[in-house]
Amino acid sequence: MPELPEVEALREFLDARLTGRVVERVLPLAVNVLKTYDPPLTVLEGGTAGATARYGKFLAVPIGGLYLVTHLARAGWLRWQGTPPAQPPRPGKGPLALRVVLEGGGGFDLTEAGTQKRLAVYVVRDPREVPGIARLGPDPLAPAFDREAFTALLAGERRQIKGVLRDQSVIAGIGNAYSDEILHRARVSPFKLAASFDAEQAGRLHEAVEDTLREAVERAHGVAAGNLKAEKKSGLRVHGRAGEPCPVCGDTVRSVSFADSSLEYCPTCQTGGKPLADRRLSRLLK
Missing domain, CATH: 3.20.190.10 (MutM-like, N-terminal)
Structure with missing residues (x-):
């Protein structure tokens, strides 16, 4: 997409x-x-x-x-x-x-x-x-989308952060692939509750949102329309790369499958080394 x-x-x-x-x-x-x-x-x-x-x-x-x-x-x-x-x-x-x-x-x-x-x-x-x-939420590349505005969006959100990032009424433009990339960059589990972020964690996630999207926009700049899909795929570190080594730590990138989509993450970087159960509304395996 x-x-x-x-x-x-x-x-x-x-x-x-x-x-x-x-x-x-x-x-x-x-x-x-x-x-x-x-x-x-x-x-x-x-x-x-x-x-x-x-x-x-x-x-x-x-x-x-x-x-x-x-x-x-x-x-x-x-x-x-x-x-x-x-x-x-x-x-x-x-x-x-x-x-x-x-x-x-x-x-x-x-x-x-x-x-x-x-x-x-x-x-x-x-x-x-x-x-x-x-019904779109704010654009994450707009000047007004600063750390304080982002932290306010997370407050009170009892949903998992993966779903919050993808919700177009909360933040406009982020989908399945870049939400995986953002969470990997911020070293955050996709199932962490948004409201549980403290100020430092929210700031780190905000930085990951900005850096991930701006770098992707820069990579796509000037690329012909017919080549954009391949360019996007080449720049992804974890999304769509289940079974491959994480480029940060070398652990194996894992996947959680849903009815019509999947997410990818690195256990070492994001979940304390624990794999996530591969089912809807999964929790960390004990």
């Missing part, structure tokens, strides 16, 4: 190619991709694109006074077309969900792999009309 660093890189990528361009055609190809009907998608045709913005994991492109907003979900992606195919695409069961064609050539496709179709596109007058954007 694209998370804040990759979506920020896509924002930068689109901004350099779309700003000032006129939209010729917008073609929805998947039944479930469009989540709004008023204004209609066709109103964007003939409009000029402005600077692309990011809201957490959402991208918003201003076009002719409206906004084309998308969330790529777990398996969605953006594919730039230097020369879009002359033959109009046909709706079907393939990965193509939406195509935007620009006057004078160029454009992009939104695609989604797999059978669970969650990629979402909205046409709105204000990005905050999108429910997912309206």
Whole structure:
């Protein structure tokens, strides 16, 4: 799933190619991709694109006074077309969900792999009309997201810190992969209760959030959209690396599996050497 660093890189990528361009055609190809009907998608045709913005994991492109907003979900992606195919695409069961064609050539496709179709596109007058954007928490790269603000977010949270970091209404943009990386960097168990952090621990976790995301954004800077997935994977130290040695201590990275996802961690770095039980709401094995 694209998370804040990759979506920020896509924002930068689109901004350099779309700003000032006129939209010729917008073609929805998947039944479930469009989540709004008023204004209609066709109103964007003939409009000029402005600077692309990011809201957490959402991208918003201003076009002719409206906004084309998308969330790529777990398996969605953006594919730039230097020369879009002359033959109009046909709706079907393939990965193509939406195509935007620009006057004078160029454009992009939104695609989604797999059978669970969650990629979402909205046409709105204000990005905050999108429910997912309206309920977003603060952006962790914003200047106001300091140690004090982060500590206040943790206070009273009786949930495990892994879930808190992934909750978009608490902090915008962090998903499964980077929450694993942040917790490993901070040497924190994914199942530690958020409200149990003292000031020193909260400060260390805040530093890990900032450093992990800023370094990932810097790595993704200037990377072409088609290469961002591989770049993300190459920079991860524990997520998706179960069975490999931890790059910090050499212990074996372990995994906890859930119904539709998993988390990875290092026992030595994060749980005092004790493995976590591989089941939902797991506790440390005794």
